[in-house]
Amino acid sequence: xxxxxxxxxxxxxxxxxxxxxxxxxxxxxxxxxxxxxxxxxxxxxxxxxxxxxxxxxxxxxxxxxxxxxxxxxxxxxxxxxxxxxxxxxxxxxxxxxxxxxxxxxxxxxxxxxxxxxxxxxxxxxxxxxxxxxxxxxxxxxxxxxxxxxxxxxxxxxxxxxxxxxxxxxxxxxxxxxxxxxxxxxxxxxxxxxxxxxxxxxxxxxxxxxxxxxxxxxxxxxxxxxxxxxxxxxxxxxxxxxxxxxxxxxxxxxxxx
DNA sequence: ATGGTGGCGCGGCCA
Numbered sequence: 709x710x711x712x713x714x715x716x717x718x719x720x721x722x723x724x725x726x727x728x729x730x731x732x733x734x735x736x737x738x739x740x741x742x743x744x745x746x747x748x749x750x751x752x753x754x755x756x757x758x759x760x761x762x763x764x765x766x767x768x769x770x771x772x773x774x775x776x777x778x779x780x781x782x783x784x785x786x787x788x789x790x791x792x793x794x795x796x797x798x799x800x801x802x803x804x805x806x807x808x809x810x811x812x813x814x815x816x817x818x819x820x821x822x823x824x825x826x827x828x829x830x831x832x833x834x835x836x837x838x839x840x841x842x843x844x845x846x847x848x849x850x851x852x853x854x855x856x857x858x859x860x861x862x863x864x865x866x867x868x869x870x871x872x873x874x875x876x877x878x879x880x881x882x883x884x885x886x887x888x889x890x891x892x893x894x895x896x897x898x899x900x901x902x903x904x905x906x907x908x909x910x911x912x913x914x915x916x917x918x919x920x921x922x923x924x925x926x927x928x929x930x931x932x933x934x935x936x937x938x939x940x941x942x943x944x945x946x947x948x949x950x951x952x953x954x955x956x957x958x959x960x961x962x963x964x
Numbered sequence: 965a966t967g968g969t970g971g972c973g974c975g976g977c978c979a
Binding site for chain 1: 967968969970971972973977978979
C-alpha cells in the first residue's frame, strides 16, 4: 500500500507537534505540506529524520513554503514550474519509486480581477504546460496540495454566497478542469463521501464549528494510477486540536 | 454588517 497525504499547515513552526503526531499515528509514505512559512536554514530537519522520514523543502520568510516528507529517498527534485520565474516557493516535485509527486501551493488569488488573481491564472497556465510534459514522460503522476480552487458547488458550504468569488470563479474552475482533462483524476470523488466534506474552514466566525468550509485541498492522480486508488478521505481530527491549522489533511491510498 | 481570526513580526500584509 502506498499512502499519500497533503496538508496546508499554516506555519510549520506552530504546527510542528501536530505534524509529528500525525506522522506517527498515520504513517503515510508521503506527506506534502504547504505554507510552511519556514526559511530553509530553520527547517526542523532532525526531528523529521528522527521520525523516520526524509524531506525535500523549499521555504521563504513569512509566506508560502512547501515540503515533502518521504519514507523512501526522493529523486529528481524540482522547486519551480518550468518557464515561470517566480520567487514564491510553491512547488516541490520529486519522484518516489515510479510515482512523480508534485506538491503544490497554488496562489490564493485574493480577489477576482485583482493583480494576484492574474498571477494565479498565469501560474496555473504554467502548471498546465508542465503537467503535459509530466503526463507524457512519467509512469505515474500525483498532483496534490492546496489548490485554492473548490472544483464544484458541492465542495462549497454555501455555493450561492460564493458564486463568482475567489476560489470558486469560473476561470479558476476552468483551469482545474483543463488539468483534469489531461487524465488527472480527483481521487476523493472516486469514493462515496459525506455531503459537505471540506478540507478548509475559515478561522473567523466559527467556520469549523458551523462547517462553513470548502474542499480546496486535492489529490489528482494520473489515469492508470487512479485505477489503483483504494481509498481517499479527509481527516478532520487535526482541525479539532488546540491551535489548529485552518486546513486539515487529505489522504489517498493506492495498491502499489 | 466590508467585519471576523490567525501567522508573522512589530506595522500591516496575507490568507
